[in-house]
Amino acid sequence: MPMVLPPGVGERDFSTAIDAFREVAGDGNVWTEPEELERYRDPYPPSGPSVNRASAAVAPGSVEEVQEILRIANRTGVPLSVISTQQSGLRRWSSAPVWRGGARHGQTDEPCP
Numbered sequence: 001m002p003m004v005l006p007p008g009v010g011e012r013d014f015s016t017a018i019d020a021f022r023e024v025a026g027d028g029n030v031w032t033e034p035e036e037l038e039r040y041r042d043p044y045p046p047s048g049p050s051v052n053r054a055s056a057a058v059a060p061g062s063v064e065e066v067q068e069i070l071r072i073a074n075r076t077g078v079p080l081s082v083i084s085t086q087q088s089g090l091r092r093w094s095s096a097p098v099w100r101g102g103a104r105h106g107q108t109d110e111p112c113p
Helices: 011-025 034-040 063-076
Strands: 056-058 080-085 091-093 103-107
Touching: 011 056, 011 063, 034 056, 063 080
Parallel strands: 056 103, 080 103
Antiparallel strands: 080 091
16 A cells, blocks of 8 residues: 555655654654554544555654654644554544544554564
């Protein structure tokens, strides 16, 4: 599945954001491959199973990293959807809209595939 860019975000800005996310959160906490992003998929999307898939996910490890990720997203125009998972495996999604091609932001207790 090809990467889908968020509305109004060019390839250069998206790549810049991903590189900056990696600088802040570390390579092991930023995912862009479809199989890696599967665990960040909304299990109950109102608009169908693949309409608003994220093209990236980032899991910052501190308040300071969260703040910097938000600054980067704001500067580059990459929309973020915040999620969280619990040890039980149940996902809790925010009520924020998921933008097609955007990035997921949140913590997970699941290891990277």
